[in-house]
Amino acid sequence: MRTLLFPKIQTDTCQIPDWTGVRTQLAHHKHLTLEQLWQEYKSEYPGGYSYSRYCVLYRRWRKQQEPVMRQRHTPGERVWVDWAGDSVPALKRLGEEDFRASIFVAVLGSSSYTYAEAAYDQRMGSWLGAHTRAFAFFGGTSRLIVPDNLKTGVSKACRYDPDVPPLDQEWCAHH
Secondary structure (H helix, E strand, O other): OHHHHOOOOOOOOOOOOOHHHHHHHHHHOOOOOHHHHHHHHHHHOOOOOOHHHHHHHHHHHHHHHOOOOOOOOOOOOEEEEEEOOOOEEEOOOOOOOOEEEEEEEEEEOOOOOEEEEEEOOOOHHHHHHHHHHHHHHHOOOOOEEEEOOOOOOOOEOOOOOOEOOHHHHHHHHHO
8 A cells, every 4th residue: 555655756767977987077178068978978878868867967966076165255355367268269350360369357256247358369468458447347446366377467376475477566556
């Protein structure tokens, strides 16, 4: 009688992917996507999970594996800046030669409010000009500017006290 009232809930009977391998591949191949890995999984196991179920299970597995560090940000205290990823194809003007644009990104810590722009290059002039336009967009400056260890914004990388180029320091003192 009990089995009629409470039948066993059927669990997933599909082949469980190697989630550790999935995470490793995603970490080592920056242009690889979860969808591409699912397509490989589906070609090997045609009766396997749907893409949406595959993503849900991967995120659930990853959440159990990776610790989370919560950071508290004081509003207006910091802005994180960097050149984002690979350059992208762009046009200067009609009839001019195409070029590869670098993407500058500035993110406010507390709100994650983001500014991004394309630049001709990653030289100091483009770097400082992008900062100026980012702060105009934000409507003010932050107390601290936190660059990643990029070549334009950091002349000598150090985990605790990196050296910043003199022109960058002058720009900060001016603003």
